[in-house]
Amino acid sequence: MAEMKKKAGAVADSTPSVSDVVESDASTTTEVEAALDKRVARGEPILQVRNLVKHFPLTQGILFRRQVGAVKAVDGISFDLYQGETLGIVGESGCGKSTVAKLLMTLEKATAGEVFYKGQDITKLSGRALHAVRRNIQMVFQDPYTSLNPRMTVGDIIGEPYEIHPEVAPKGSRRKKVQDLLDVVGLNPEYINRYPHQFSGGQRQRIGIARGLALNPEIIICDEPVSALDVSVQAQVINLMEKLQDEFNLSYLFIAHDLSIVRHISDRVGVMYLGKMAEIGSDQEIYEHPTHPYTQALLSAVPVPDPEAREGRERIILTGDVPSPANPPSGCRFRTRCWKAEEKCSKEEPLLAIPQRFATTDSLAAHESACHFAEEKDVVGAA
Numbered sequence: 001m002a003e004m005k006k007k008a009g010a011v012a013d014s015t016p017s018v019s020d021v022v023e024s025d026a027s028t029t030t031e032v033e034a035a036l037d038k039r040v041a042r043g044e045p046i047l048q049v050r051n052l053v054k055h056f057p058l059t060q061g062i063l064f065r066r067q068v069g070a071v072k073a074v075d076g077i078s079f080d081l082y083q084g085e086t087l088g089i090v091g092e093s094g095c096g097k098s099t100v101a102k103l104l105m106t107l108e109k110a111t112a113g114e115v116f117y118k119g120q121d122i123t124k125l126s127g128r129a130l131h132a133v134r135r136n137i138q139m140v141f142q143d144p145y146t147s148l149n150p151r152m153t154v155g156d157i158i159g160e161p162y163e164i165h166p167e168v169a170p171k172g173s174r175r176k177k178v179q180d181l182l183d184v185v186g187l188n189p190e191y192i193n194r195y196p197h198q199f200s201g202g203q204r205q206r207i208g209i210a211r212g213l214a215l216n217p218e219i220i221i222c223d224e225p226v227s228a229l230d231v232s233v234q235a236q237v238i239n240l241m242e243k244l245q246d247e248f249n250l251s252y253l254f255i256a257h258d259l260s261i262v263r264h265i266s267d268r269v270g271v272m273y274l275g276k277m278a279e280i281g282s283d284q285e286i287y288e289h290p291t292h293p294y295t296q297a298l299l300s301a302v303p304v305p306d307p308e309a310r311e312g313r314e315r316i317i318l319t320g321d322v323p324s325p326a327n328p329p330s331g332c333r334f335r336t337r338c339w340k341a342e343e344k345c346s347k348e349e350p351l352l353a354i355p356q357r358f359a360t361t362d363s364l365a366a367h368e369s370a371c372h373f374a375e376e377k378d379v380v381g382a383a
């Protein structure tokens with residue numbers, strides 16, 4: 001696998017309330033806990049998402065609410081996250097990225113599908129086993145201004161996860177642990193009694209990251225962690241995330257709406273469109289050999305610093321709005337905006353697979369793409 005890179009964000013707690021932590025079937029729980037204790041080798045899958053679906057019901061009526069449809073926020077997504085890697089997930093606003101994040105965090109209940117963490121389907125877990133999983137999958141949120149409680153000190157914010165997972169740090173040791181975490185994320189440990197408003201956006205995001213690290217998780221899901229920050233600060237936070245990934249052996253799922261941010265931190269990239277995965281591959285495959293028209297259009301919009309490369313490339317302007325996820329187009333969901341759409345595209349849904357024409361080649365175009373007519377297009381200037 002390519003060199004591992006990373007990302008950043010503001011943290012919140014993925015953890016359940018204490019009352020959530022009830023005993024479930026003891027033998028099953030013990031078995032699950034034993035499985036969760038196992039270490040996953042670098043480069044092996046730590047999270048496997050299979051046909052994940054989340055439909056939000058649309059209801060009508062005041063007294064008698066009846067379901068009249070559903071917002072198909074996530075509609076059958078599959079991918080793996082490998083131990084130690086950064087998987088970037090990119091797509092326009094509303095395509096379902098945050099819903100995927102919440103499903104992986106078990107903050108939302110899946111309508112269908114599975115999420116295997118170390119081989120255990122976490123969508124089916126409850127009680128102690130789920131509690132153990134939640135400790136290991138943490139989140140960093142987009143907005144460092146709203147994701148930290150303004151009435152809590154930094155020490156209380158970073159140390160709060162220990163209230164729900166006291167097994168990680170006994171009470172007497174917590175202050176020291178929080179100070180160590182402040183140091184790790186590049187903040188002065190003496191700031192422990194300060195409040196969020198006394199920090200800049202970038203510093204707040206560091207607080208969020210420290211909180212995300214508090215429980216020694218294995219996976220951190222970052223939902224647009226640098227989108228709210230100035231460009232100069234974005235790079236600092238991303239660099240910090242990269243350093244922490246190596247130091248703590250973390251796997252990152254890094255969500256962004258912009259392909260340019262994800263490039264610097266991702267080993268692999270998945271491109272989402274209207275609740276589906278359009279294309280997924282290594283960073284080189286996606287940026288230099290994209291085969292899905294949607295990825296090609298997104299790449300053609302990425303600013304290019306080199307004037308020569310800029311001049312040579314074609315800018316693909318997507319027409320039309322993103323359709324509603326409550327009523328997605330038949331066949332290929334991208335067809336209403338795709339310049340290559342043919343009749344087949346409205347009749348048959350393209351599956352995410354390595355296109356046959358490339359399958360037996362060693363071309364970098366031989367990666368998964370959900371398009372009937374997947375082919376390379378020169379958007380090299382954008383890479």
Ligand SMILES: Nc1ncnc2c1ncn2[C@@H]1O[C@H](COP(=O)(O)OP(=O)(O)O)[C@@H](O)[C@H]1O
Pocket residue numbers: 056071072073091092093094095096097098099100325
């Ligand atoms: N709790 C909810 N109830 C109903 N619809 C929702 C809910 N959460 C998200 N959605 C809808 O699901 C779709 C995907 O949302 P989201 O996952 O937030 O997208 P993204 O993070 O890519 O912008 C959107 O159409 C959004 O309006």
Ligand code: SF4
Pocket residue numbers: 292293294332333334335336338339340341342345350370371372373374
């Ligand atoms: S399947 Fe058809 S509509 Fe969909 S991306 Fe490919 S060419 Fe475009």
Ligand SMILES: [Mg+2]
Pocket residue numbers: 097098099223
């Ligand atoms: Mg979102």
